[in-house]
Amino acid sequence: MLSVQNLRKSYKKNVVIDQLSVDINPGDIVGLVGENGAGKSSLLRILSTLSKPDKGTITWNNISYEKEIKKLRREIGFVPQEISIWEDFTVEENMKFFEKLSWVNRSQSDLRELCLDMKLSKWKEPVHTLSGGMKRKLNMAISFIHDPNLLLLDEPTVGIDLKSKKEIGEYLYKQSKEHQKTIIYTSHDMDEITSLCDWVICIGKDSFYENLLKSRGQAIFSI
Numbered sequence: 001m002l003s004v005q006n007l008r009k010s011y012k013k014n015v016v017i018d019q020l021s022v023d024i025n026p027g028d029i030v031g032l033v034g035e036n037g038a039g040k041s042s043l044l045r046i047l048s049t050l051s052k053p054d055k056g057t058i059t060w061n062n063i064s065y066e067k068e069i070k071k072l073r074r075e076i077g078f079v080p081q082e083i084s085i086w087e088d089f090t091v092e093e094n095m096k097f098f099e100k101l102s103w104v105n106r107s108q109s110d111l112r113e114l115c116l117d118m119k120l121s122k123w124k125e126p127v128h129t130l131s132g133g134m135k136r137k138l139n140m141a142i143s144f145i146h147d148p149n150l151l152l153l154d155e156p157t158v159g160i161d162l163k164s165k166k167e168i169g170e171y172l173y174k175q176s177k178e179h180q181k182t183i184i185y186t187s188h189d190m191d192e193i194t195s196l197c198d199w200v201i202c203i204g205k206d207s208f209y210e211n212l213l214k215s216r217g218q219a220i221f222s223i
């Protein structure tokens with residue numbers, strides 16, 4: 001379980017997250033929504049250990065964020081908004097390159113299978129020839145090479161076509177329901193959020209998303 005207690009994050013006088021306490025169970029897919037600048041990426045960066053809160057405590061299966069960062073990082077797969085892959089390498093070369101940088105040894109067939117699970121079949125193609133959706137899938141596959149249990153994704157489906165969105169959604173659903181992975185992801189696409197998420201954290205002062213999701217019968221938690 002991911003347990004967050006009394007979390008606060010500010011940038012100088014700009015308090016972005018205040019007194020956030022929430023528990024997230026294994027196997028849950030949780031949406032994180034709010035207007036631009038509400039604090040979604042700030043929260044994901046804290047949960048991925050890339051940034052520190054001003055105060056509050058976080059534990060993942062009783063592993064402390066304060067004391068056991070190395071252990072935690074083996075558990076976490078963070079997919080940033082920006083795509084960071086080698087454009088001139090093939091999909092295979094990218095996967096092998098990032099496998100070498102990871103803590104785990106994965107065989108070529110394991111790496112290929114991970115891509116195929118996401119319906120990314122273009123193994124030998126240079127990345128610069130791939131569609132935006134394929135690049136997003138590769139960006140995700142690279143973040144999941146070490147088979148993390150807590151998957152954090154910052155707008156993984158932004159700017160891609162409906163088919164790729166659906167395939168990414170199906171992959172995430174399978175990870176949560178068949179493998180009990182805990183997934184938190186941000187999106188501005190409320191159709192995607194309502195169809196995929198078990199429940200949604202609405203962040204920020206603006207209640208637009210909160211009202212919209214309530215009207216669709218979505219379980220929400222507002223902060």
Ligand SMILES: Nc1ncnc2c1ncn2[C@@H]1O[C@H](COP(=O)(O)OP(=O)(O)OP(=O)(O)O)[C@@H](O)[C@H]1O
Pocket residue numbers: 011014016034035036037038039040041042043
């Ligand atoms: N490193 C930083 N230094 C100062 N202010 C920051 C920093 N990072 C974020 N902020 C500010 O914190 C607030 C929340 O930003 P954040 O990126 O977390 O929001 P967001 O909900 O992810 O927005 P978006 O939907 O546009 O991605 C914004 O006002 C932003 O300007």
